Amino acid sequence: MMDDFLWRALLGGIGIAIVAGPLGCFIVWQRMAYFGDTLAHSALLGVALGFLFSLNLYASIIGTCIVIAILLVGLQQQRYLATDTSLGILAHSSLALGLVTLSFLDNIRVDLMSYLFGDLLALTQADLYWIYLGGSSILVGLLIIWRPLLATTVHEDLACVEGIKTTRIRLIFMIIVAIFVAIAMKIIGILLITSLLIIPTAAARSFAHTPEQMAWLASGLGCIAVIGGLALAWYGDTPTSPSIIVVAVVLFACSLFFTALFNSIRHVGK
């Protein structure tokens, strides 16, 4: 017999992992890992602002992430600061600002740890609705812009000359990432969101021959990581979200091992 909260954790985790596959692929292909990280950090500011103005938390996180994303694009236009510097500035200043703002809210006790590292076992029915609503809109959105986004990823100028509205596509993609950060924060936590986007994706690379294969494989591996991580947490009494990432890393290490093995066998065969 499984408890209700475990079922919700499993459903929520798998929902996020399925979405993280294709989305993580684009993050990795466009070398946007630090961009995702910055948006994740700014989510805490969104939480703080949500409490401060008593808004819906999901809506305020999505809003904050979109503003930070636009700021980031603006910062990248100038040549004064390198991209990693401006990313670092925005990531940590928004995190710090979020923490400071939260400290002003005397009347509300916020469980900071659950936002930073996630609290999969505390998912409510409403959270699940948000995850599946947000998740399915992300998948539909990605499906619609898949070809133009992929073309833009491979070569932006070429895509632009071929008639793709690359700026619009990039903007839509940023909004999609912002929605993902909002729905994934409760599951995996601000500090670990990017790892769920990147690690299953990197593990999937060795076995994929097309972009689509890589996306589905990444989703599958993400689901295995969620199930494995929950099992580890259940039987080993470890923190849930970090356990999921640990299982994902083990999968990644296995993929490296099998690739090396496969390559050496092929080498000997020749």
Place this chain on the structure above:
Amino acid sequence: MKCRNNGYCTNISRHKNFVETIVADMRSCNDFQHVHLIMDTLQPLVQLTDIHVQFKQHVALKQVSLVVRRGEIVTLIGPNGAGKSTLVRVVVGLLSPQKGQIIRHPQLSIGYMPQRMRVDNILPMTVERFLKLTGIQTKDKIYAILEELSVTYTAKRAIQYLSGGELQRVLLARALLKAPDLLVLDEPIQGVDITGQYELYELIGQIRQQRGCGILMVSHDLHVVMAATDYVVCLNQHLCCSGHPANVSQDPAYLALFGSKAAHELAIYRHHHKHPEHPVLTKTSTGTIHDG
């Protein structure tokens, strides 16, 4: 063609053959609509007038004009930083100039081959999939183009592991997929070995012959390009000189820009022909070059 200073005549001399075939075509038909169609093909595909591009304090292009017509190969040459790629970006619409006028033929479709393309290893991408990114999904069409450029064997290969020459041909295939009226090639022979370079130029010449599209390309190697082009535009922020390859190579502005080394290379180039002292070259209808 003797009256080189008269604008109209210059244009005619730029496509002597082309115009000859068209005139023959016009004589053989009485259909007004057909004549109208033929006249339409004489319209410039793209016409740039007094283009001015500035990046902050740095002037990249100053009063540059350029015309590309159907069936002709126009080559941009010039030293590094001369604004060749900038001009190309203006032509394909990636960059809007601060001043100047751009007239494109209505419904002009452009095939573009960018200067550099590196697909990261993390992105699994076969050549076939890469060509499908244009939105054209039919295999027949993709394989027909690959066949035309003799790189069908690369279709299932990962694009990251192609040689320089193969990659350039695949990029050319992508530019050709949508049957463009104007083909814009930014340094098409980059990263290709010497024999491959000649083959690629020959291929570009064939594409012009078979498809009749206009071709604008950038190059900074001098003597190879001279043989493969109808019209040369020498650029150094402003328009240095332009005209028939042989005339440009004699132009004092050109010699000043490229120095004696270039002049020497061109002397070698001219040596391939019968009368090096009369280097006025024209193209015959078969496409071979001889002294005119």
